[in-house]
Amino acid sequence: MSGQFVAFFILSLLTIGGAVFMISLQKVVHQVVALAFSFLSIAGLYVMLEAEFVAVTQVLVYAGSISILMLFGIMLTRHDAHEDTGRGKFKFLAFIVVAAFFVLVFMGIQTMNIEGTPANFSQQNNVLEIGKLMFSQYVIPFEIMSVLLLVALVGAIILAKREADDK
Template sequence: MICGAVLMVTLTKVVHMVISMAAAFLGLAGMFVLLEAEFVAFVQVLIYAGAVSILMIFGIMMTNHGSAQQEPTRPLHEAMAATAAISLFALLFYAIRSTTFPAAESSILPAEADNTMEIGKLLYTGYVIPFELLSILLTVAFIGAIAIARKEEE
């Protein structure tokens, strides 16, 4: 996951950056599996690693990148950014290592508890109207983005 995030920031080709971002999303889904949050891991893979990455690739393909000028390198800015990143990492590392966390209770759920089933029941009973309206809104937004991209091309 860290490797995907670092590659996302350092690579220069936009498609390679999106693939690296998808790798970071997959790593995050793996962490959710280790935390026994299978539903959240499934949603992470389905929505972020799948849909968002594909949507970004479509957006990249529909835009013109031939006229992009590469900015000149600025060593002072790069050194300051690296120093700030290392300082932030050190501060977070120190804060995490010096914090005393309370003892965790047993996270083992009873065999009959199924959070995915309860989320599904709630989503398709109590929140079915907002769920369907959101799907229509996203479809209209995607079609509008395609129409705008085609008008600029012509």
């Protein structure tokens, strides 16, 4: 068992654990923190794949910006922290379904026969290639996403102002 396998296993467990905590925690702020934790673990997996630029982008955009934007949206809008979502009724059944799915996926992965040689990316400068693609072919979707995030933040502020005026 190599160190790379152990690191992958730990990062995978942290990613899945963050996702499970995100859907199982009751408070929205705790869910956002668990989601950010999962995003950071995914960035670690990108580092293992030697995609450093994608890992840094993952940390900056998802773990940083999206999580902060979600927290601002939560803080700016009114919500009832003591809502009864009815999650406790089917927790055991959900656990059984998730465990069965995990076992099926694990068995499927273990029985796969993957042959071939690993790719050698050390000769390529992936940051240069991503930069060329980003600013030539994908500049419009990149700018549209920035406008979309700005509109979401302005919308949250407008909703919070309307709710404050209604009081």
